[in-house]
Amino acid sequence: MKLYNISLLVSAFFVLSFTAQESKKTSLTKRIYTTKRLVNVPVIDGIINEAAWDTVEWSSDFTEKNPDEGTPPTYQTLFKVMYDAKYLYIALRALDDNPELIQQRLSRRDGFAGDRINVIIDSYHDKRTAFVFTTTAAGVKGEEIATQNGNNWDDSWNPIWYTDANVDEKGWTAEMKIPFSQLRFGNEKEQIWGFNVNRTIFRLQERSLWQRIPNDQAGFISEAGELHGLVNLKSQKQLEIQPFTVLQYDNYPAEIGNPYKDGSDFKINGGLDAKIGITNDLTLDLTINPDFGQVEADPGAIALDGFQIFFREQRPFFVENKNIFDFEFANGRDNLFYSRRIGRNPHRGANLQPGEFADVPQNSTILGAAKFSGKTKDGWSIGILESLTANEFAEIKQTDGNTREEIVEPLTNYFVGRAQKDFNERNSYLGGIFTATNRNLNGNFAELHKAAYTGGIDFRHTWRKRDFYVEGNTVFSHVTGSEEAIFDTQTSIARLFQRPDADYINLDPTRTSLTGTGGRIEAGKQGGGNWRYNGGFVWRSPELELNDIGFLRNTDEMIQFAEGRYLWQIPKGVYRDMNLKVEQSSIYDFGGNLNRLRFELQGNVNWKNNWFTEIGMGASSQIHRNSFLRGGPRWRVADDKFIYSFFGSDRSKKFSFTLGYVRVRSEEDVFDRDRYVFRMNYQPFDAFSMSLDNEYEKTSDKSQYVTTTDFGNIKRYILGNIQNDSWTTTLRLNYSLNPNFSVQFYGQPFISRGRYSDFNYVNNPTASSFSDRVNLYDENQISTDGNDNFLIDENRDNITDYSFGKPDFSFVQLQTNLVVRWEYIPGSELFFVWARGSNGLQDFDDSLSQSVRTQVFDVPANDTFLIKATYRFVR
Template identity: 50%
Template sequence: MNCLKVSLLLFFFQLSFGQQVPKIAKKIYTTKSLGTLPPPVLDGILNDESWNIVDWTGDYIENLPDENTEPIEQTKFKVIYDKEFIYFGFRCYDKDPKGIVKRLSRRDGFEGDWLEINISSHYDQLTAFSFAASVAGVKSDGFISDNGKTWEGNWNPIWYLKTNIDEKGWTAEIKIPLSQLKFSDAPEQIWGLQSTRRYFRTEERSLWQRIPLDAPGWVSEFGELHGLVGLSPKRQIEMQPFVLSKLETYPKEEGNPFKTGHDFTINGGLDAKIGITNDLTLNLTINPDFGQVEADPAAIVLDGFQVFYDERRPFFVENRNIFNYTFADDQDNLFYSRRIGRNPNGQPNLPNGAFMSIPLNTTILGAAKFSGKTKNGWSIGLLESVTGKEYAKIQQNGLTRKELVEPLTNYLVARAQKDFNHRNSYIGGIFTATNRNLETDFLNFMHKSAYTAGIDFMHNWNNRKYYFKGNAVVSKVDGSEEAITATQRNMTHLFQRTDAGHLQVDTKRTSLTGTGGKLEIGKASVGNWRYKGSFIWRSPELELNDIGFLRQADEIKQNAYLSYETLKPFGKFRKITTYLDETSNFDFEGNYNKMQYTLGADAVLKNNWNLVISAIYKPVNYSNSILQGGPRFRYSEDFFKSISITSDSRKKFRYNFTLYDNQAKNNSFSYSEINVGLIYQPINAFTLSVNPAFSSNKNKLQYVTQTGINTKIRYITANLDQNTLSASIRFDYNINPNLTIQYYGQPFISRGRYNQFNKVINPIAQYYADRVGIFNSNQIDFNEAENRYEVDEDVNGTIDYTIHNPDFLFVQFRSNMVARWEYIPGSEIYLVWSQGITSNGNPNENLVSELDSQILGRKPVNTFLIKITYRLSL
C-alpha cells in the first residue's frame, strides 16, 4: 500500500504544480481536386501533369531515436484527389540508392525501408486509418483507435501502390478509394494527417508532424489536411462469395462407420459489406468459412481454468475496437467472439460397442454486424448471430441415431459510445444477450439465457496529461436448477469452498446476478514520469462466459504503477523505460490473498539490441481455487525473474533469448523456462525462423484430485515433475507482394510424473510441509493392472479410496502450409495443406524418444483445402 500512497502523492503534486503540456504547432497541407485533369498513372514515377497542381510538403523531423532533430534523409509528399480516389505521391531522398533495403514479406510485414500514411478522416483525435508502403511494394494497413494505443492489423482494405528507385532515392504513388475511408458530408472538410518514414539502415523514424515522445497520444497530435471540397461520401457495397473444397485423410478405424479414412466436402458462402451511410457499415455473412489459417498453440492446463485464444476470423476482427469492452484485467471482456461457433457443449454417454461422431464446431447459420462511427462522435455497434443445432451421430448394432449436443442459439451484442468535450471525454454502454432453445433435458446443464450490461467513461484534462476512467458491469444468467448449480460449482465461482463463510451452493436457484468494474486515475503524458492507480472488483455471482470471458470471480484488486522513460538517447542507449508495479488482492469475505511487487526495465541500445528484465516478489500468496472447491490454500512466498535479449532486427541473421525462473521459499515449487528464437533471411524474398522452448515445472504440492472417506472429503496433492519441449518453425517465401507461401509447424510434448502423494491437513500453514500429510508405503500402493493408486489411510487392510494415476505424456504436432495469391485486389486463392497428430505416450520414457515415436511413428490427419474468393465492389 506504500507504493500506492507514493503514487497518489506524486499524482496530486503534479496535478497542482506539474509541467504544462507544451503546444506543438500543427502543420497544415492544402490539397486540390483534379477537376477535369486526368488522374496520375500509377507507376511509381511522379511525372504526371496532375501532380503539378499542388505544392510539395516535407521538412520531416526525427522521432526515434533522437526526437526533434534533423533526420538522416528528408522526405516530401503531395496529395490530390478526385470524386473516387485520394492520391499520395512520395519522394524519399537517399544519397545511396544502392543501399535501400527491399525486403519482401507477406502483407502487413513492415520489412525494409517503408513509409506510412495515417488519415483521421473523422478528425476525432482518437481513430485513424493507416496505409504503409514498403519500397519492395508490400502493403501494410490497419485501423488505429484509442488515440494510438490500439492498432488493428487485420483490416485489409482495397488500395493501390507502385514504387520506384532512381538516382535520388525512391518514390511511391498510392491510390486509396474514398469508399475505404469514413468521413462526413460537410461541403469543406479537415482531416487529421500524419506520415512516418522508416530509414532502415539506422532504424530511424521521422515524422511529417512532430509528435514528442512524451505526447499524450498519437492521433490527437496529427497535422491537418485542408482543401477537401465537395467530397461525396461513398456508400461502400462489397460482396465476396467463396467456394471451398476440402479433403481430409486420417487413420481408418476398423468397424467405425465415422472413421473411414477420408472425408470430402465442398462448400460455399458469401460475405457482404454495405455502407448504410459513409459512417456506418452493415456486414453480413451466410454460411461463413471461419477456418483458421494457423492453428492455436498447444497448451497443457493443470489449474482447471479455460485458455484465452485470440480472434482471427475476419468477420469478427473488423471494427473489433467498437465492440471491445475490457472491464477489469486485460482478458476480462463482456464480448469474447470465439464463444460463437465454438465446440458443441454436449457429450453423450457412449454405450459399449457403439461409435459416435460429434462436429468439431458449431455451425454459424448467419451473422450480421452494423457498426461505425458518426461525425458527431457516436461509435455504434450491433452484432447478431445465430448458430444452428448440432447433433452427435451414434451408431450401435447397425442402427444410427442422432442426439442433440448443441441447441439453436442466438447471440446479440449492442455497443455505443459518445465522444464529447472536444474529444477529451467519452461515455458508453454495452448490452449482450445469449438465448438458447433447450429442447431436451440432456441440455439442461446449459444456461437458457444470459444477459450482461455495462457503462464506461473516460475524462482527460490539461491537454490529456491526466485522465480518469472507469466502468461498471452487471450480469444475469437464467436456467434450470441443474445449470445454476453447475455454475456455482465451476472453476470461475467455486461456491462450494469449504471455508468460505460468505458463499454456499444453493441447489434451488434458477438465476445468478453479479457485478464488476474498474476505476483508474493517472498521468499519461509530459515529462519522464507516468503513474496510475486502479481499483477492480468482481462479485462472486458475476458470470460472463456465455458470450464473454471471465477467468475468476470473487475478487477485489488494488493496483499502483509508476514508470520512468528517457526521452533522449544517452551513452549506449536509445531509450530506457523502468517501472514499479504493486498489486494486492482480497476476496469478498475480506481474506488478504495476494501482495505482489514487480520491478522491470526495457532498454533499447544504440546498436538496436533490446534488453528486457523483470523481477516479481510475492510475500503473500493464497489461492481460493487451487483445491478446486476445497479450502483456501497458501503458497509459499516466491521470487520470479526473467530476462529477454533480442538482437538487431535489421540483420539477415537475428536471434532472441528469453529465460524465466521462479523459486519459492523452502524450494516448495520452482519453474524455469528457456525460449530461443533464430531468424535467418538469406535473401529478401525468403525468411526462416525456428523457436525452440523448454520448461521445467516442479511442485511439491500440486493438486491432483479430491475424493472421500466416509463422509469427509480428502484433497490430494503430490510432488509433480513436469517437463515440456516445443518448437515453432516458420518460413515465408514471397514470390512477389501478391503471391506468397508460408509454412508453420509446431511439435509439442509435455510429460508429468507424480510421487509422494499426500492429503491436505492444514492448507494455510506457514511452512509448506505442514500443509499436507504424506502417505507412507503402508498407506498407499500402486495397482499396475488398474493403473491407479489404492489408499488404505487407517492401515486396517481395507482400501479407503483410489487415485487414478495422473502421470501423463501429451504429444501434439500441428502444421500448415499456405499458398496465397491475391490475383486482383481483394480477391484471393488459397491452397492449404494442414497436418496434425495428437497422442498420449508413455510418461516413463524420455521426451525426445517419445516425440520421435509419437509423431514419426503415427499416421497424421491431413487436410487439403482450396479456397477461392472474389471481391466485387458496386
C-alpha cells in the same frame, strides 16, 4: 484490513504525488497541407513522372521521432496529395544517398518489413481514430486502424486500394490511390482531416514524421497535422460482395468398424460475405453460410490449474472491426464479448451404447451473422452484432445397422450492442454495451443457461493536454436456467460456492438465476515530462458470469494496483532510450481475505546499436488460492521470488535473435520454475524469411493438486510433487514471389510431460509452513496395484481406505500447414492449403525429444487439403 488500507494509500501516492507539477511540453503549431482536385489521373506504378502530379506542391521538412526526437532525420521525405470524385492520390519521395542499402523485404500483405512509409488519415477528425495505409520499398501494402489515440493498432482491416513502389538513384518512390469508399467521413462542404506521414529507414531503425510529435506528448492521433482542401466530396457508400468456394479433402487414420471414420472425407462449401455502406461512416456486414475455417491452428497448451485457456480469434468475419465490440473491463483477458463462443464446439458429446458409433459435428453451424458498425462524424461509435447458430445433431450408427440422431447443441441466438460517445473536444468519452445469449432448449439441455445477459458502462476523461486521465467501467451479468444449470454455475471452478470456509457466499441448489457485478477504476499520468504513473482498483463479484458470450477466468476478487515509471527519452552515451518501472498490487476476496501481495521492479534499455535489454525482479507474499483445492478450503501458497532477463540483437539485420530466462523460487523449495526462451529471425534475401521461436519450461511443485476423495466422513485433498517439463517450438518460413503471391509454412510441435511422486494429503491448508499444511504418505500407507492405481491405507490397518489413478502424463501435439496465397486482383484471393496434424499421449518415461520423434514419425497424422477461392465485387 490494515494491509488493504496501506495498498489503497500506495495507489493514491502514485496517482496524486506528481499532479501538482507542471508539465514542460514543447508547444507546436499544427502543420496544414492543402490539397487540390486533380486535372489528369496518374498511373499508379510507383514512378512519379506524370505531369498529373504537378497540380500540387511537394511538402517536406520531416522531424525525427526515433531515436533522437526533435532533430532532422538522416534523409528527408516529400509527399503530394490530390483527389478527384472517388479517390485520394498520394505521391511519396523517400530520399536516400545509399539506394543500394534500402531494405526491399518482400512479405505478404501487412508484413511491415523493410523500409516503409505510413500515411495516417483521421478522416473522422475525432483525434482518436485513424486509417493507416502503408507501402514498403518493395511495394508491399499494409493497412491498420489505429484507435485509442494510437494506443491500439489493428491490422485485421483489409480495404481495397492501390499502390506501388520503385527504387531509383535518389532513394525510393511510391504512389497510393485510396477510394473514398474505404474511408469514413461526414458531409461538410470542406473536409478537414487529421493527417500525418511516418517514414521508417529500416537499416537505421529511424522514424521521422511530417507533423512532429514530441515523445512527452500523451497522444498520437490527436497530435497529427491537418489535411485541408477536400471540397464537395460526395458520399461514396461502400458496396462489396464476396462469394467464396471451398473444396476440402481430409485424410486420417481409419477406425476399424467405425463407418464415420473410414479414412477420408470430401466436402464442398460455399457462401457469401457482403459489406454495405448504409451511410458514409456506418457499414453493414452480412454473411451467409460463412467459412470460419482457420488456416493456422491454436497453439498447444495444458491447463493444470483447471481454468479455461484464452485463444485469440482468427476468423475473418469476427476479426474485422473487433475493436469496436471489445469491452475489456478488467486486467487481463476478461471481456464481455469473446467471439469464439459463437460457432463453438457442441456442449455435449453423443450418448453411445456398446457397439455404437457417432458422427459428432466439430463446431456449431453459423446459420447467418450480421454486423452494423462504424463511427459518425459527431463522435458516436456504434456496433451491433447478431448471429444465429443451428441445432446440432450427432448421427449415431446403431448395432442393428439403423441410424438415429441425438441433439448435442441447441439453437442459439447471440446479440451484441455497443455504443460510445466522444465529447469535451474529443478528450472524453462515455459508452455502454449490452449482450444477450438465448438458447432454444425445448425441455432439453438442463445443464445449460437458457438465457444470459451482460451489460456495462465505460468512460474516460483526460485533461491538461491529455497528460492526466481517469477511466473506468462497471459491468453486470444475469443468467437464468434450470436448478441444475445454476447449481453447476455456482460450483464451477471460477466460483466454488461449496467451499467449506467461504461463509460470505451461499450455495443454493434451488436457484434458477444468478446476478453479479464487476468493474475497474483507474487514474494516472500518461504524458508530459519523464514520469508516468497510475493506480486503480478492479473487482469481480463471486456471482459474475460472462462465459456464454464473453470470457471470464475467475471471480471473487478485489484487486488494487499501482505503477510508476521514469523515462529517459533522449539518446545519450550508449543508449537510445531507457525506462524504469515499479509495480505493486494486492488481491482480496469478497470475504476480506488477503490473497496476494506483489511487488515488481523492471528496467528496459534500447542501446545505440539497436540491441535491447530487459531485466526484472519481484516477490509475492501472503499468497492464498480459493480455487486450488477444487471446492475445498482456501489454500496457502509458499511465498516466492522471481527474476527474469531478456536481451536481443538489432532487428534490422538479416539475422536477429532474442534470448530470455525466467526463474521463480519459493520458500521451503515448494515450487520452482525455470523458463528458457530463444527466438530468431533470418532473412538471407528479400524474398525469403524464416523465424524460430523456442520455449522450454521446467517446473517442480510439491503441492500440485491431484484429486479429491473421501476417507470416511472426511474429504481428502491429495497433492503430489510434479516434475513438469514442457517444450514448444514454432517455425515459420515465408517466400514471396511478389507482394501478391506468397508461400508460407507453419510448424509447431508442443509437448508437456508431468511425472508425480511424494504424494501427500492436506492437513492444515492455511498453515504458514508447508510441512504443517500437508502429511506425506509413508511407504506403509501407499502402494500400487500394478494397473496404474495407487492404493492408500491411511490408518495402516492393511485395508485400502481409498485409491486414485496414476496422474502421470505426456501430451504431444504436432501442427503444420503449408499455404500458397495469390491475390490475383485487389481484394480477391486464391488459397491452396495443406495442413497436417496429430496429437495424443506418449510414454511419460520417454525423453521430450523421443516423444516428439515418436509423434512425428510413428503416429498416423491427419491431413487436410483445401482450395479456397474468393472474388470481391466492388461498386
